[in-house]
Amino acid sequence: PPSHPCLYALETPLNPLVSDSDSELDSTERLALGSTDTLSNGQKADLEAAQRLAKRLYRLDGFRKADVARHLGKNNDFSKLVAGEYLKFFVFTGMTLDQALRVFLKELALMGETQERERVLAHFSQRYFQCNPEALSSEDGAHTLTCALMLLNTDLHGHNIGKRMTCGDFIGNLEGLNDGGDFPRELLKALYSSIKNEKLQWAIDEEELRRSLSELADPNPKVIKRVSGGSGSSSSPFLDLTPEPGAAVYKHGALVRKVHADPDCRKTPRGKRGWKSFHGILKGMILYLQKEEYQPGKALSEVELKNAISIHHALATRASDYSKRPHVFYLRTADWRVFLFQAPSLEQMQSWITRINVVAAMFSAPPFPAAVSSQKKFSRPLLPSAATRLSQEEQVRTHEAKLKAMASELREHRAALQGKKARGKEAEEQRQKEAYLEFEVSLPAGCAEDGLPPSHSSPSLQPNPSSQPRAQRHGSEPRAGAGSGRWKP
Secondary structure (H helix, E strand, O other): OOOOOOOOOOOOOHHHOEEEEOOOOOOHHHHOOOOOOOOHHHHHOHHHHHHHHHHHHHHOOOOOOHHHHHHOOOOOHHHHHHHHHOOOOOOOOOHHHHHHHHHHOOOOOOOOOOHHHHHHHHHHHHHHHHHOOOOOOOOOHHHHHHHHHHHHHHHHHHOOOOOOOOHHHHHHHHOOOOOOOOOOOHHHHHHHHHHHHOOOOOOOOOHHHHHHEEEEHOOOOOEEEOOOOOOOOOOOOOOOOOOOOOOOOEEEEEEEEEEEHHHHHHOOOOOHOOOOOEEEEEEEEEEEEEEEOOOOOOOOOOOHHOOEOOOOOOOEEEOOOOOOOOOOOOOOOOOOEEEEOOOOOHHHHHHHHHHHHHHHHHOOOEEEEOOOHHHOOOOOOOOOOEEOOOOHHHHHHHHHHHHHHHHHHHHHHHHHHHHOOOHHHHHHHHHHHHHHHHHHHHHHHHHHHOOOOOOHHOOOOOOOOOOOOOOOOOOOOOOOOOOOOOOOO
16 A cells, blocks of 8 residues: 555644654754753754754764764654755755765765664655655655665665566556556656666665665564653654654554464464453554553553554454454554454454554555565565555555556466476475465455445544444455464464
């Protein structure tokens, strides 16, 4: 599914509860303010101070190029102001995207934490679109293409083994990612040729870049700190962006959870698999699991935040092959973790399945094109957790385009394997790719067989309904047990 910021409204803002590890000002920012006073929560905006610091960063007055990205990429209002003022020194008018990116990357070393680098590229994309509003359809489109160019540069000029990405691969990877449509073919051809003929003058180890971009899509909540909670560690790259002020509560109620598989469907160690009771809150695109009953406005504890599950690109299905407990469903996340959840009743189980799938289908942003052709090892697409700006109609078109592309890829993959005997690692890679494509392509068939008729497959998603709807299937829910055979406990 499609790209960026949120569509939610309702409930208490979560931003005060979550902060980036760099949300507090350091000495250089206080120096820019001309004061040693600490900004409240590291969030107070001061335009004049931001302008002074941006000017010094651009002129490298007391700073090295390696310092610039660190100051532009922090997740607080002051740093956002600094980034906006810094980018004003760049006039990209009339430039192609690759030309502007080359100019920009020569002025700073794109270093630091993954989320910092992603924010810097987002600031660049915003500025490029401001200077060239006619060149692309949206700021999201500029950001998608910027990420694609970084991956293409790594693929074509990194120290890879195997086939390089072709122009056709590059164009195919970006199908449906231009606000639900396609980017102009001639534009993509020109960008591909530019990067192929001259690599971006920005040096970074290829594996580090791929690891960083993969982390951008990692929905696994790591350690999150509250603003009031002292030092703490850095948060998951995207989780600090996912909880939006006023995110809607779509459902809450009792759930019992069992962790069945870790990322990439690796079996969870036996000692960590036990059933635990929680009160689940589906708020925005995050399923929070609390020990106490839901209370609007109540701050979440560290443990509750760590238990949170991002449901972007997630899929909930009835666990028809699980007989030890009643009313159990599977939840598979974007990184292929697998959870078992038990609801109090059949109706509640179906309601949870429906609401999780509707939220995931409506708001998940389209995948970043993965440079899978640069390696023999199969890699699933990079799945951003930022919410889409597309309308529901555009989302449907995007889903349909992706389904068509995956069905075609599955046919090509099977055709290439005919008469070919692979062994060891290569055979395992081929099996993983085929299993992934089969799973994705089989979902709509499952819907048609066992779901609602198409005209009734998109129930309205009213936040936190006072009464639960009658049990019914959403069109995005696959048939019972679809794709779940490999997840049996």
